[in-house]
Amino acid sequence: MVDLLEFEGKKLFKSYGIEIPSGKLIHSTSDFNDFKEEQVIKAQVPAGHRGVNGGVVKFKNKEEFILAFNRISSLKFNGFKPTAFLVEKAIKHNKELYVALTLDRSNKSSVLLVSSNGGVDIEKIPKSKIKRFDLDIFIGVLDYQKRQAFKFIGLNESYRQQFYNILDSMWKIFTEKDAELVEINPLAVTDTQLIALDSKISIEDDSLFRHEEYKRDEYSSDELEMKAKKKGISFVRLNGNIGLIANGAGLTLATIDQIKLAGGMAGDFLDLGGTDDPARVAEAIELVKDSNPKVLFINIFGGVTKADTVAEGIVQAINKLNINFKIVVRLKGFNEAKGKELLKKNGIDAFTDMGEAIQKVVKLANYGNFN
Secondary structure (H helix, E strand, C coil), rough: CCEECCCHHHHHHHHCCCCCCEHHHHHHHCCCCCCCEEEEEEECCCCCCCCCCCCCCEECHHHHHHHHHHHHHHEEEEEECCEEEEEECCCCCCCEEEEEEEECCCCCEEEEEEEEECCCHHHHHCHHEEEEEEEECCCCCCCCHHHHHHHHHHCHHHHHHHHHHHHHHHCCCHHHCCEEEEECCCCCCCCCCCEECCCCEECHHHHHHHCCHHCCCCCCHHHHHHHHCCCCCCCECCCCCEEEECCCHHHHHHHHHHHHHCCCCCCCEEEECCCHHHHHHHHHHHHHHCCCCCEEEEEEEECCCCCCHHHHHHHHHHCCCCCCCCCEEEEEECCCHHHHHHHHCCCCEECCCCHHHHHHHHHHHHHCCCC
């Protein structure tokens, strides 16, 4: 997934008819010298929560601008140090809304979300304050859904057509750009207009052959994902406290499901593929270590992959790294007995049955180390 920077998203918004503040992309203080009105400077990084972390600052004059620029330049946001900055006119507004189109994979549908409570604390808004509409990907936002969404956010009638136009434009971006997320937060309500003060657009990786302009080599939305990509390792951050390494996307996804069913939550998705190179396995463990799991589960089903050489990589990693979490391994397949023997000699729990291993992992994650 490629997360567009704010200025890229807003450029896209503008091309689809969504109002945005006037602004300029800069890289140094010498790139900007217009101080006629209050403005805002924003760090351009592929990370969220910039506002609460000091990445969005208003200024009224040159001195405040230089101070804000220097401060933001010294910060890191989810590991990313900004090198580009968006300077925009500060928009006076009466209200902030939230509008987003995204995917619900469990429901296999696209979803429209709207709220009359937009802004930096959107994650804290109770579900009752957010209205959800399940959409048909072949149809889009239906007229009755637009009417219900408009009624829910409680705007004056004079904004109705603007709001409808924004929904239509967002849907076009969502479908034409193969997006997983198109979000405006906040959508500012001024005396006469609805203006997108921020943009968040995520493009599906597998569609990038159609969108060459959004290809990324230098960063991902997550520092560890970026690091893994440079090493040629498939790694995706999740929300749990169980680190997971498996071989093959199917086994990895099945393991995530089984961990969930057992009462746990995977904290990352790392696919070794068909490799059994001990150095590669050690690299994978080092990546997971940086995500700070409570326990690491390594699930290997050996066909092409040799169980004993995977075990060698695990032992190399624990000897090299300062591992501060428990490791549980499930080995099944070619040379599994040899691999399990090596692991047990080094104090690592090794299982043949995946269910037994997962039960152990979930207990460790929920209750801490035990014998």
